[in-house]
Amino acid sequence: MLAIRLHQFGGAEQLQAEQLESPAPGAGEVLIDLVSAGVNPIDWKTREGGGAAPFQGEPPLTLGWECAGTVHSLGEGVSGLAVGDRVCGLLNFPEPGRCYAEQTLAKQDQLARVADSIDLVECGGLPLAGLTAWQALFEAGKLQPGQRVLILAAAGGVGHLAVQLAKWKGAEVIGTASAANHEFLQKLGCDRVIDYRNEEVTELIRDVDLILDGMGGQTGVDVLACLKPGGVSVTLPSVTAAQVIEAAEARGCEALSVRVAPNGEQLAQLLALVEQGALRLAVDKIVPLRQVAQAHQHSESGRTRGKIILRV
Ligand SMILES: NC(=O)c1ccc[n+]([C@@H]2O[C@H](COP(=O)([O-])OP(=O)(O)OC[C@H]3O[C@@H](n4cnc5c(N)ncnc54)[C@H](OP(=O)(O)O)[C@@H]3O)[C@@H](O)[C@H]2O)c1
Incomplete structure (x- = not known):
């Protein structure tokens, strides 16, 4: 072979x-x-x-x-x-x-x-991006219907699936992306898209319950300002996770790092959503x-x- x-x-x-x-x-x-x-x-x-x-x-x-x-x-x-x-x-x-x-x-x-x-x-x-989005939003982030979630790098592999899964759960979804990806994200159900190149997300967005941080590093640190008291950031890039978690501790909020794990049962749930047309x-x-x-x-x-x- x-x-x-x-x-x-x-x-x-x-x-x-x-x-x-x-x-x-x-x-x-x-x-x-x-x-x-x-x-x-x-x-x-x-x-x-x-x-x-x-x-x-x-x-x-x-x-x-x-x-x-x-x-x-x-x-x-x-x-x-x-x-x-x-x-x-x-x-x-x-x-x-x-x-x-x-x-x-x-x-x-x-x-x-x-x-x-x-x-x-x-x-x-x-499987990899879908399970990452599922585990970050629903296991680590415990996302509930009616909550506000901010998704960084919303147009990427993990982000575009996370946007749809968060909408399916009944959350309000805000994503960050360059202008060329705004229509793409709106069609996937994103309620608001921030053009990170020309807008400051920390000035425009406050009081989110959950951040799905697909960027990490200083960007992941800066967006902690968007969390409401008791909110959580789930940061994905592992090399900068310690930096984001330390910054969250210093601000008195919570950040978590996750590593995606294989899971046939969760994958079957994702595939059921694809079959129903709820996930693309x-x-x-x-x-x-x-x-x-x-x-x-x-x-x-x-x-x-x-x-x-x-x-x-
Ligand atoms: N911990 C884990 O288990 C785990 C699992 C999966 C992924 N990850 C990590 O999570 C990160 C995201 O993964 P991915 O597969 O989604 O990556 P990806 O598909 O390569 O992400 C590409 C997207 O990033 C966006 N982007 C680039 N710079 C940006 C910025 N400054 N602000 C907002 N969006 C920006 C781009 O949108 P524009 O073109 O519009 O800028 C592009 O659509 C990676 O670092 C990956 O290694 C970790």
């Missing part, structure tokens, strides 16, 4: 297509024939030696944590799935996911079945697997609208 391998941490040119033996599923595992894999900022951060690199072991590595495909074969003890079933999942994060390949192994409880009415290629871009994955680009370097470069630009997907 074809796989994209990283022999040493570094630039996108380090990603190389190679032929590998197909792995055999062990107990509780499923071998999947992949149709797509999603690309996320954690992929290139890890490729550079940051991000999830400490969890990967020694190179060569196969990157990629989310995928969609069909079941090729089942390991011992797997029940409720059959050869040919359409599935997607966030695999093993932050341990190796190995989704940049024609086939990969997955633990059954990290997968969810995909209905025939859902585009399977697009589904490869849902916006696809920025679909790139052939062999052109993964181009997909990384696009993600690194910081301008992704929705998700980048590799077609296997």
